[in-house]
Amino acid sequence: MNNQLFELAAKRRSVRKYTDAKISDDVINEIMKVALAAPCSFGHRPVEFVVVRNKKTIRELAGCKSLGGSQIICADAVIVVMVELSRGEFWIEDGAVASGYILLAAEQYDVGACWVHIRNRTGRSRSSDEEIRELLGVPDGYAVLNLIALGGKGERKKGYAESDFDFSKVHRETF
Numbered sequence: 411m412n413n414q415l416f417e418l419a420a421k422r423r424s425v426r427k428y429t430d431a432k433i434s435d436d437v438i439n440e441i442m443k444v445a446l447a448a449p450c451s452f453g454h455r456p457v458e459f460v461v462v463r464n465k466k467t468i469r470e471l472a473g474c475k476s477l478g479g480s481q482i483i484c485a486d487a488v489i490v491v492m493v494e495l496s497r498g499e500f501w502i503e504d505g506a507v508a509s510g511y512i513l514l515a516a517e518q519y520d521v522g523a524c525w526v527h528i529r530n531r532t533g534r535s536r537s538s539d540e541e542i543r544e545l546l547g548v549p550d551g552y553a554v555l556n557l558i559a560l561g562g563k564g565e566r567k568k569g570y571a572e573s574d575f576d577f578s579k580v581h582r583e584t585f
């Protein structure tokens with residue numbers, strides 16, 4: 411059966427190396443439209459984003475995560491995903507769904523993307539969340555869940571085949 415979304419999802423891989431290619435603002439806008447269309451708890455739309463393209467700010471963002479964030483430095487754009495905490499208990503889920511949408515949308519435009527985790531991670535001297543919020547001037551009441559690094563694909567990973575997925579994880583009626 412035709413399943414374009416599966417084809418896209420199976421092709422998507424985490425890309426951590428980026429070329430010097432520039433992503434156009436139009437493509438970034440299309441990706442962000444998809445992010446805004448993600449479902450969210452109670453329809454409160456508590457997720458907000460900062461699209462960072464300034465190289466110096468991108469380098470500083472990379473420094474806000476002491477381990478495992480080095481790929482950010484070569485990204486052409488970094489999307490900072492944050493959630494307004496007063497809008498409900500489901501902030502992690504809300505941010506995560508929007509982030510998943512961003513990853514799929516990026517693949518649609520053959521843009522390399524990788525989730526870089528921020529919640530409960532440490533930066534230079536404080537939590538990554540605090541350091542990023544200070545760097546970007548995010549008001550109180552928001553938490554940064556993660557970053558999505560975006561760039562031209564500097565590595566080509568094989569997509570997944572249907573046989574890579576374990577259908578025994580899908581239970582029917584009972585576990």
Ligand SMILES: Cc1cc2nc3c(=O)[nH]c(=O)nc-3n(C[C@H](O)[C@H](O)[C@H](O)COP(=O)(O)O)c2cc1C
Nearest residue numbers: 422423424425426478479481524525526527528567
């Ligand atoms: C919640 C979550 C946190 C992640 N954190 C990081 C991270 O901090 N750094 C990183 O390089 N990749 C991170 N990833 C990407 C995963 O490592 C990657 O999705 C996984 O290894 C599967 O590979 P694939 O994306 O190529 O299918 C994260 C993914 C998720 C969903």
